[in-house]
Amino acid sequence: MNALLRTEKLNRAFGSLVVTSDVDLEILPGERHALIGPNGAGKTSFVNQLGGQLQPSSGRILFKGEDIAGLAPEAICRRGIARTFQKNNLFRGLSVRENVRLAVQAHRGNIYQALRSIQADRGLWERADELLASVGLHGDAERKVSELSYGEQRQLEIAIALASEPELLLLDEPTSGMSPSETDGMIALVRGLPKSLALLMIEHDMKVVFSLADRITVLYYGAVLASGTPTEIQASARVREVYLGEAH
Numbered sequence: 001m002n003a004l005l006r007t008e009k010l011n012r013a014f015g016s017l018v019v020t021s022d023v024d025l026e027i028l029p030g031e032r033h034a035l036i037g038p039n040g041a042g043k044t045s046f047v048n049q050l051g052g053q054l055q056p057s058s059g060r061i062l063f064k065g066e067d068i069a070g071l072a073p074e075a076i077c078r079r080g081i082a083r084t085f086q087k088n089n090l091f092r093g094l095s096v097r098e099n100v101r102l103a104v105q106a107h108r109g110n111i112y113q114a115l116r117s118i119q120a121d122r123g124l125w126e127r128a129d130e131l132l133a134s135v136g137l138h139g140d141a142e143r144k145v146s147e148l149s150y151g152e153q154r155q156l157e158i159a160i161a162l163a164s165e166p167e168l169l170l171l172d173e174p175t176s177g178m179s180p181s182e183t184d185g186m187i188a189l190v191r192g193l194p195k196s197l198a199l200l201m202i203e204h205d206m207k208v209v210f211s212l213a214d215r216i217t218v219l220y221y222g223a224v225l226a227s228g229t230p231t232e233i234q235a236s237a238r239v240r241e242v243y244l245g246e247a248h
């Protein structure tokens with residue numbers, strides 16, 4: 001199968017600090033790929049380059065065969081890569097449904113704004129409701145974002161990311177700060193996402209990683225230490241030595 005995304009010798013440095021070092025990483029269509037590694041290993045910097053929030057120093061990022069390295073975040077999003085952030089950008093005073101509707105409208109763009117027809121408007125609300133159902137928030141549509149629990153806000157962020165109809169979703173620590181029951185909810189949510197959607201998730205919680213990932217890549221000082229199936233990663237002496245053996 002052709003890779004959906006492939007990085008080739010991706011490099012990024014901040015001055016003399018190399019945070020991405022010749023990274024070759026491949027994500028297949030529909031694959032659930034976990035990116036793990038100690039704090040400061042370069043996971044967020046890597047994902048930021050895929051999303052366009054950080055410019056690579058060198059190398060290529062091929063998405064559906066085209067190099068997207070260095071494109072603006074909006075251009076990358078339009079091509080089919082969406083993401084969530086560790087700090088969310090939700091409109092706290094608006095309802096859950098209004099937040100998702102705005103994201104759907106942003107994706108559907110000017111045609112809908114120009115038409116302003118009742119049908120177009122209804123289409124936006126319907127799509128917003130579908131997205132809320134897909135993350136388990138259909139019962140919370142009319143609540144204000146400020147009334148949501150932390151875990152529910154993270155669910156909402158995923159609905160908003162899905163509004164752009166991505167083929168690849170980047171999740172930066174989707175369970176960080178969650179209680180054990182919220183974490184279980186997030187595992188179920190991610191499992192229930194369409195199988196056609198590929199995921200790259202940065203995750204510290206090994207329970208989440210081993211519950212969800214088809215493949216795991218371990219970053220260490222910006223470079224790929226190992227990449228393989230969960231079984232292969234668990235069996236790797238080198239990975240255990242530098243990472244899995246550590247207390248987290």
Ligand SMILES: Nc1ncnc2c1ncn2[C@@H]1O[C@H](COP(=O)(O)OP(=O)(O)O)[C@@H](O)[C@H]1O
Nearest residue numbers: 014017019037038039040041042043044045046
């Ligand atoms: N804007 C920046 N300027 C300088 N150094 C940075 C910047 N962003 C990240 N770093 C450094 O890059 C390294 C990797 O950080 P990061 O990608 O956030 O790692 P991770 O997500 O794996 O914890 C860290 O040493 C961090 O301090």
Ligand SMILES: [Mg+2]
Nearest residue numbers: 043044045202
């Ligand atoms: Mg990080």
